[in-house]
Amino acid sequence: MTQMINSRKARGLVAVRADAGSDVKALIADLNKDWSEFKATMADKDKELAKKFDDVVTTEKLDRINSSVGDLQKAVDAANIKIAAMSVGAGGDKPVKDREYSDAFMAHVRRGDIQASLNKGTDPEGGYLAPIEWDRTVTDKLKLVSPMRQIASVQTISTAGYSKLYNLRGTTSGWVGEKAARPETNTPTFGSMTFTPGEIYANPAATQAMLDDAQINLESWLADEVQTEFAYQEGQAFISGDGTNKPAGFLTFITGAANAAKNPLGAIEIKTTASGTAITADEMLELVYLLPSVYTAGAGWVMNRTTQGVIRKLKDGQGNYLWQPSYVAGQPAQIAGYPVTEMSGMPDIALSATPIAFGDFARGYLIVDRAGVRVLRDPYTNKPYVMFYTTKRVGGGVNDPQTIKVLKMKAS
Template sequence: MSKHMTPAKARGIIAVRAETGDVAKILANLQKDWQSFKDTQAEKDKEVSAKFDDVVTTEKFARIDASVGELQSAVDQANAQLAAIAMQGGGAGQVVDAEYSQAFLANFRKGDINAALNKGADDEGGYLAPVEWDRTITDKLVEVSPMRQIASVQRISKAGFTKLFNLRGTGSGWVGEEAARGETATPTFGTMTITPGEIYANPGATQGMLDDAEVDLEAWIAGEVETEFAKQEGAAFVAGDGTNKPAGFLSFATGGANAAANPLGAIEVLDAASTTAVTEDELLDLIYAVPSAYTSESRFTMNRTSMGKIRKLRDADGRQLWQPSSVAGQPSTLLAYPLTEMADMPDMAAGAMGIAFGNFRRGYLIVDRAGVRVLRDPFTAKPKVLFYTTKRVGGAVTDPTGIKVLKQAAA
């Protein structure tokens, strides 16, 4: 990419490259722009030392910074698609129930209810989506939801999921060879129940659109549902209060709405000295606050704005703390740990918890109530047909020991 290319033009190029799957070229351009970023930052340092501010260099630095961010986002998007394929075992397989799938799509078009479809009916007129359609929705959500890529996901068939915790407490003691051995204390246990909340989308299409044989109904509705589900899930997994929705991991931090919900305690909060910035030492403190048993799969999470600030940090020897992706399938890193962009994390502002670090695979559990349900409604919004689609999703922190958050100083 030309260093004179504007961010708007860069986005267009990136979109084309992402569509063609040319990740290798994106990575090459990312490495090239990253070197330009470091060189330009060195130029700015010399200007600062000389108490001189060249607006040309400043504009160049901002332009390259934006380009690096756009290219890294393109790599992250490609990595998300790879993650979705891996989690689903390589993509959709053989159709499990062709007759039911065909009947389900026929109901989408004309509302025809036949014997094959009735097995999915309930008293409210909703129909359980076929396995293939449910898999399509899941694939889409994995692609756009960072938490689904880094946390654990459990499918359940009941109203809730109860997690059992060993609170330890087993007693022991030293004794002589022939000394009496009395009974020692036994461990205690705690529980926490994750109850799924219901998330919905209600896309609509005209009957004429549905009659058109060229329309891929499965892909179209999956796309519409993905947009709404991803928006709601993303916010809930980060900061949801647990009322009719997942409990976000930030709500389990000390002082949060769910700080007392987990029998193992709350997520530890470390304090930053600044209201809007962090230092290398504070990031290192965050890393070393997590027990070593968790760090092999630990990562940083923050939003795009915070990543822009972190990208400019350097250590005492002038080396950047942040490093871009160099191989497809691998994220960017911060202090050698993976970094996941999470749009719903707060900005680095006074009193905000804008950066988290830890093993989210062990620390956070997403619970999916099996099955997506669809209700075809041709009456409410004529001439459109609405497809009221629901899915039950829950989430909570299952091991607060493995996650830490950094809180900015109060104003």
């Protein structure tokens, strides 16, 4: 097994297949083969530990297989994204609704030309409002590559902010006789929360010669460059952003965190582990049962790849592994029967850290997109490159804290 893994790493099998378009069935077959070997090696390790003997060779072998399983699962996830991207089509074959304006936008990208008659795309600062088709392309790509956008709700707005009204209940009732008086009962109260977009930007560059001679689809190229930067910035903010000129991350809404009192429905409930450095299977299952059953149908796990490697070793009371790999194309890995979304920005397992979240993020977290993308063409700052300063206003915050639970490591 050791030779097989070393050979696989040497040949870059995972990377080669992923870059080549990923034969998903072959990847899944390799993944499940390695998963079987992982379980067999873990059984050997359990026998050693039962005898109070820890063979370093078995430990190293287990770690290598665990890493290989993680690599293959990541490759399967990447292949699933590519399949989804192909179904979206990035807008390339979609009919253009506003051909005149789209052509003018491309002329602006290539040469900086702006037609005065198309002033809906200009402003006094020299910005250029991207056409709807391009805006949709960026949005579609972001949904594919941004983990939070895959599981959260997204609201597009055309104003400076979005306010949500919450019913805080409070209605009372009472039993009365047939002829008894009906005194007034308490009425419900309401609370509100405003989701204010911050501005996110990307600044890709191309030489003027490339723009003049390019046979590529410039819209697609620019969209790819923009979504790479946007996805990175968003990914961090949706998890731990402080809400100042950026989204408020969901981890800032947990009990005791900076935004714990911001949502009228309260803070996200936490479960604290018994250890500051280890997580048990029971604690994972208890987190599931901490979530009200009305929200479990759409629930899933959020954690980073390192944490998944730790959870992969956990078993329930019947000896079954909590983590299970993908078995068919389009299916993510699962823990205790619920899908796992890998978010690299989630904390690692450490004292006082919050490495795992579980819940229905479609109900729990709201992303707010301010409609419209602006592109400022700058051929002067970095000659011979033409910079495309691209901005979009994005906000986010916890919509319903009752639908998300977080596992927090013990402080010491």
